[in-house]
Amino acid sequence: MAQAEASEPLKPLLLDALWRARAKKFGGFAGYDMPLEFEGLIPEHNWTRTNAGLFDVSHMGPCFLSLNEGMGQPGAHERVSAIIETLVPADIAALELGQVRYSQILNAEGGVLDDLMIARAVAPERAGMLYIVVNAGCKEQDFALIAKAAGSVAKLERADDQVLLALQGPKAHEVMARLAPETAEMTFMTTRRMNISGARCLVARSGYTGEDGFEILVHPDEAKAFAELLLAQPEVKPIGLGARDSLRLEAGLCLYGHELDETISPIEAGLAWSIQKSRREAANFPGAQRILRELKEKPARKRVGIKPLERAPAREGVEIHANGAKIGVVCSGGFSPTLNAPISMGYVTPEFSKVGTRVDLIVRGQARPAEIVSLPFVPHRYARKP
Amino acid sequence: MKYTEEHEWVRMDGDVAVVGISAYAAEQLGDVVYVELPAIGAKVVKGKDMAVVESAKAASDVYAPISGEIVAVNDALGSAPETVNAGAEAGGWFVKIKPSNAGEMDALMDAGAYKTFVEGL
Numbered sequence: 001m002a003q004a005e006a007s008e009p010l011k012p013l014l015l016d017a018l019w020r021a022r023a024k025k026f027g028g029f030a031g032y033d034m035p036l037e038f039e040g041l042i043p044e045h046n047w048t049r050t051n052a053g054l055f056d057v058s059h060m061g062p063c064f065l066s067l068n069e070g071m072g073q074p075g076a077h078e079r080v081s082a083i084i085e086t087l088v089p090a091d092i093a094a095l096e097l098g099q100v101r102y103s104q105i106l107n108a109e110g111g112v113l114d115d116l117m118i119a120r121a122v123a124p125e126r127a128g129m130l131y132i133v134v135n136a137g138c139k140e141q142d143f144a145l146i147a148k149a150a151g152s153v154a155k156l157e158r159a160d161d162q163v164l165l166a167l168q169g170p171k172a173h174e175v176m177a178r179l180a181p182e183t184a185e186m187t188f189m190t191t192r193r194m195n196i197s198g199a200r201c202l203v204a205r206s207g208y209t210g211e212d213g214f215e216i217l218v219h220p221d222e223a224k225a226f227a228e229l230l231l232a233q234p235e236v237k238p239i240g241l242g243a244r245d246s247l248r249l250e251a252g253l254c255l256y257g258h259e260l261d262e263t264i265s266p267i268e269a270g271l272a273w274s275i276q277k278s279r280r281e282a283a284n285f286p287g288a289q290r291i292l293r294e295l296k297e298k299p300a301r302k303r304v305g306i307k308p309l310e311r312a313p314a315r316e317g318v319e320i321h322a323n324g325a326k327i328g329v330v331c332s333g334g335f336s337p338t339l340n341a342p343i344s345m346g347y348v349t350p351e352f353s354k355v356g357t358r359v360d361l362i363v364r365g366q367a368r369p370a371e372i373v374s375l376p377f378v379p380h381r382y383a384r385k386p
Numbered sequence: 387m388k389y390t391e392e393h394e395w396v397r398m399d400g401d402v403a404v405v406g407i408s409a410y411a412a413e414q415l416g417d418v419v420y421v422e423l424p425a426i427g428a429k430v431v432k433g434k435d436m437a438v439v440e441s442a443k444a445a446s447d448v449y450a451p452i453s454g455e456i457v458a459v460n461d462a463l464g465s466a467p468e469t470v471n472a473g474a475e476a477g478g479w480f481v482k483i484k485p486s487n488a489g490e491m492d493a494l495m496d497a498g499a500y501k502t503f504v505e506g507l
């Protein structure tokens with residue numbers, strides 16, 4: 001048997017000792033030494049789908065972008081939004097207090113440099129501040145791009161020295177309501193600052209598993225006690241990076257470096273919903289020409305869900321064929337514990353993107369039948385506004 | 387039972403060698419979700435790819451611990467790949483090989499040597 005091992009020096013998480021005492025397996029991801037598995041990928045995955053899973057995602061890149069002058073004054077939010085809107089195609093100016101939007105940092109050709117979450121601050125004195133979370137592997141690039149766009153008008157303050165925890169699953173809201181009753185009033189994609197049992201927290205009702213849940217930025221001084229408090233709740237178990245990936249794959253969500261890269265546009269990736277009408281009309285974001293053209297005509301390729309009809313998983317890099325010719329490639333693939341079957345996502349030419357289309361996956365040189373299916377593989381269960 | 391440094395095991399059953407992956411390897415892989423086995427009659431060569439085992443997170447090659455001809459495969463792994471985790475060195479066997487060179491068995495580690503090898507990893 002062959003097993004790959006990485007050996008470059010890795011940064012430990014702030015809560016390394018807490019996880020090390022519980023995890024079965026650690027491994028490198030984006031330069032961090034991360035817990036990969038606790039009880040086992042499949043039991044952890046299933047626990048998150050039925051209870052509440054606790055993930056340490058402190059490797060990611062939380063930061064704050066704030067105006068240098070005029071914070072809290074009329075027009076402050078519009079001014080800070082104008083900065084970030086030079087990089088992303090989402091309407092940030094239109095965010096309500098505390099609202100979060102998913103977007104992408106684009107290059108001049110409309111390719112995706114990273115995907116990210118952007119939230120508007122709630123408190124009146126913080127008008128002119130945005131809370132932004134970018135991906136671990138892209139954060140140095142992203143922070144530099146945002147700081148450059150901010151120029152002398154605003155400053156970027158990194159918050160990746162804090163602890164970012166994600167509590168995900170159908171029972172996450174019960175746990176949070178017990179510890180912080182005001183979280184019960186929060187709907188999906190909103191944020192609030194609060195103190196939870198002495199821990200200073202910035203709570204977002206969001207996540208990347210397809211489940212309802214929360215992503216909580218915690219002050220480093222109180223993070224250990226807060227994580228222990230969560231772990232002491234009967235519905236909560238720690239979950240590793242392995243299950244995080246299988247959960248997001250079932251949820252049909254993009255992972256940078258797999259479904260997204262600098263050559264792929266948000267339209268190809270099926271993310272047109274994240275580009276609001278106001279920005280399309282203004283056409284004032286990087287790569288607008290390509291993106292608007294792809295919205296009107298067809299993009300060269302489309303992201304699709306793929307269901308192998310046999311048991312063999314089709315992983316990243318597997319070629320997708322139809323009628324004996326290559327029509328695409330798998331960008332993520334593996335095993336779905338919820339469906340007890342292999343699942344993949346890939347890019348195919350538009351004529352083969354229709355749900356129900358039969359294709360072949362070339363796994364280790366052998367063509368295996370598969371079908372294009374709709375995404376997500378497992379329905380989302382977000383706590384949207386009633 | 388003999389073992390390879392690549393974590394396969396071999397046990398002679400009459401003149402046929404039963405082959406699988408070690409309990410240590412199964413534990414390292416985690417939940418096995420798919421096993422791809424060679425065809426009966428296929429010729430395998432010591433140290434070369436013989437089968438594939440996929441856990442929830444990755445695919446790994448399994449190498450032939452000895453050379454010979456595949457005379458049986460464990461069809462039960464097709465519908466119940468988790469058998470590899472439940473009994474890696476028993477019910478979770480992969481293939482049976484008719485050895486072409488009996489001497490190859492002698493070069494493999496015995497259980498004690500393999501245990502020492504794994505402890506050193």
